[in-house]
Amino acid sequence: xxxxxxxxxxxxxxxxxxxxxxxxxxxxxFLHVLAQSLSSHTAIxxxxxxxxxxxWQLEAYKQLLQxxxxxxxxxVAIIRTALGTAINMTLTCLMAYSLSRKHLKGRGxxxxxxxxxxxxxxxxxxxxxxxxxxHLLDTIWSLLLPSAVSAFNLILLKNFFQTIPExxxxxxxxxxxxxxxxxxxxxxxxSLPAMATLTLFYAVMHWNSYFDAVxxxxxxxxxxxxxYLRNVIVLDDSNxxxxxxxxxxxxxxxxxxxxxxxxxxxxxxxxYPFVQHYFAxxxxxxxxxx
Amino acid sequence: MLVKGxxxxxxxxxxxxxxxxxxxxxxxxxxxxxMYGIIIAFQDYSPFLGIAGSEFVGLKHFVRxxxxxxxxxxxxxxxxxxxxxxxxxxPVPILLALMxxxxxxxxxxxxxxxxxxxxxxxSWVIFGGIVIQALSPTGIVNAILHLFGMDPVLFLxxxxxxxxxxxxxxxxxxxxxxxxxxLAAIAGVDPTLYxxxxxxxxKKWREIWHITLPGIRNTIIILLILxxxxxxxxxxxxxxxxxxxLVYDVGDIIDTYVYRVGxxxxxxSFATAVGLFQSVVGLILIYISNGLSKRFGGGGLW
Numbered sequence: 314x315x316x317x318x319x320x321x322x323x324x325x326x327x328x329x330x331x332x333x334x335x336x337x338x339x340x341x342x343f344l345h346v347l348a349q350s351l352s353s354h355t356a357i358x359x360x361x362x363x364x365x366x367x368x369w370q371l372e373a374y375k376q377l378l379q380x381x382x383x384x385x386x387x388x389v390a391i392i393r394t395a396l397g398t399a400i401n402m403t404l405t406c407l408m409a410y411s412l413s414r415k416h417l418k419g420r421g422x423x424x425x426x427x428x429x430x431x432x433x434x435x436x437x438x439x440x441x442x443x444x445x446x447x448h449l450l451d452t453i454w455s456l457l458l459p460s461a462v463s464a465f466n467l468i469l470l471k472n473f474f475q476t477i478p479e480x481x482x483x484x485x486x487x488x489x490x491x492x493x494x495x496x497x498x499x500x501x502x503x504s505l506p507a508m509a510t511l512t513l514f515y516a517v518m519h520w521n522s523y524f525d526a527v528x529x530x531x532x533x534x535x536x537x538x539x540x541y542l543r544n545v546i547v548l549d550d551s552n553x554x555x556x557x558x559x560x561x562x563x564x565x566x567x568x569x570x571x572x573x574x575x576x577x578x579x580x581x582x583x584x585y586p587f588v589q590h591y592f593a594x595x596x597x598x599x600x601x602x603x
Numbered sequence: 604m605l606v607k608g609x610x611x612x613x614x615x616x617x618x619x620x621x622x623x624x625x626x627x628x629x630x631x632x633x634x635x636x637x638m639y640g641i642i643i644a645f646q647d648y649s650p651f652l653g654i655a656g657s658e659f660v661g662l663k664h665f666v667r668x669x670x671x672x673x674x675x676x677x678x679x680x681x682x683x684x685x686x687x688x689x690x691x692x693x694p695v696p697i698l699l700a701l702m703x704x705x706x707x708x709x710x711x712x713x714x715x716x717x718x719x720x721x722x723x724x725x726s727w728v729i730f731g732g733i734v735i736q737a738l739s740p741t742g743i744v745n746a747i748l749h750l751f752g753m754d755p756v757l758f759l760x761x762x763x764x765x766x767x768x769x770x771x772x773x774x775x776x777x778x779x780x781x782x783x784x785x786l787a788a789i790a791g792v793d794p795t796l797y798x799x800x801x802x803x804x805x806k807k808w809r810e811i812w813h814i815t816l817p818g819i820r821n822t823i824i825i826l827l828i829l830x831x832x833x834x835x836x837x838x839x840x841x842x843x844x845x846x847x848x849l850v851y852d853v854g855d856i857i858d859t860y861v862y863r864v865g866x867x868x869x870x871x872s873f874a875t876a877v878g879l880f881q882s883v884v885g886l887i888l889i890y891i892s893n894g895l896s897k898r899f900g901g902g903g904l905w
């Protein structure tokens with residue numbers, strides 16, 4: 314490392330300090346919500362809760378874990394994410410493989426058709442009316458099919474597939490492998506970082522989407538977790554008990570909202586460390602230009 | 604001749620076409636059929652009569668929303684929030700990437716990256732929920748104000764704060780993730796350039812200004828184009844989570860307006876017309892900014 318001038322040393326220190334403050338700023342609201350979920354009603358209304366719990370209670374989580382609607386919506390979210398991501402990856406892989414074969418006739422046409430959907434779309438109402446006509450409203454399919462392939466992810470994967478040497482494909486063909494075998498045994502294993510990244514993108518999209526369910530789902534048994542969460546936070550709508558039989562306040566509504574937020578965040582935080590190291594590779598995929 | 608060629612290629616590659624089939628069917632049904640459905644913007648659409656049976660009314664709905672005060676307000680809100688996000692939000696990930704790039708302590712860099720990336724993976728319900736909790740009368744922001752002897756403020760119920768809250772919360776949630784692309788671009792800058800600069804006695808600041816920034820110039824331009832093309836498309840998830848009738852005046856954007864008018868009030872044709880206007884403006888903006896980018900040597904999107 315070369316010699317640093319004084320101003321550069323100050324610059325480095327200031328840089329670290331500023332980043333540290335930003336990290337704290339990102340962490341604080343989250344700790345605040347966690348503290349609220351564990352604090353007593355009196356502590357919350359008297360403004361004594363900052364980033365650590367005051368008047369420890371677990372009642373909010375108990376109430377939450379006794380609520381049938383919470384489990385139901387959690388289940389819907391898991392089914393949606395698993396099934397949706399499976400559909401996404403299957404269709405995206407199949408399509409990206411074909412589009413990465415340069416000799417294929419009609420490839421340009423399909424590519425243009427895909428790219429056009431990235432810059433122009435039919436919009437909210439025509440899509441809604443289409444789902445209505447297809448009788449998909451109020452079914453899980455209305456959450457899965459309208460986002461079955463992301464044009465962006467498709468192009469990402471197609472570009473990645475194109476970096477796999479043609480000679481590998483040819484030798485596999487000479488050995489008698491069909492396209493199905495080449496895709497499954499050659500392309501998928503060779504592009505694991507890309508697969509992992511796209512799976513993550515799709516899964517996060519499904520887990521986090523809520524507006525499509527707000528539009529397409531009326532049946533309360535089919536509402537995913539995010540919508541349940543929104544109803545608790547924004548509409549103050551839950552079946553949970555805030556008041557005990559004698560009329561005293563058990564837990565603050567703030568605690569309940571906070572506990573619901575924490576419970577929904579936990580799955581995301583739990584898988585985050587396992588997928589983090591794929592990000593950098595995944596983003597580099599986007600940098601591969603034809 | 605041509606037919607024969609096609610036939611031959613189809614026989615050799617039928618499997619590839621089979622692979623394409625489900626995906627192409629998806630794009631046709633769920634992307635192109637709704638484009639056909641745009642016709643109802645020029646009709647008085649009734650679900651009972653369908654597209655074929657509804658009356659054609661030309662530009663009636665377009666004339667109506669252009670002369671409608673509410674639409675003018677919604678349009679202004681969309682443009683303002685979008686421009687604020689662009690002006691204040693666009694440089695943040697670039698700065699963040701430059702800052703992270705200078706950190707030599709590995710664990711510190713990793714921890715900071717994790718902290719700033721994570722909010723991207725939270726939904727707007729969760730992140731919006733955290734924002735709502737933090738800004739509530741019993742939340743941490745008011746607790747801090749309280750320390751300084753100030754009265755609690757109902758932030759999300761006040762018109763003067765709403766747009767700032769939308770812009771700032773968006774910056775907090777997405778800047779970290781957006782910085783990854785710039786970090787990757789910085790990593791791709793030719794290291795010999797830095798060595799040469801050091802031989803010439805360049806200081807850190809000059810390295811950043813004369814090597815790093817020009818090195819990621821194309822990345823910046825491309826991302827800027829993408830942003831300009833979607834000036835009218837803020838996405839519905841954030842504002843729908845944060846807004847409430849108290850702040851409709853300043854917070855209602857085209858997406859939330861289309862939802863309310865179209866799906867809650869079921870004025871299908873009118874809302875489709877508004878949505879079409881939004882898409883067409885977006886299309887024009889993308890073409891313009893792509894042309895501009897090519898003109899200034901940034902290389903276009905296509």
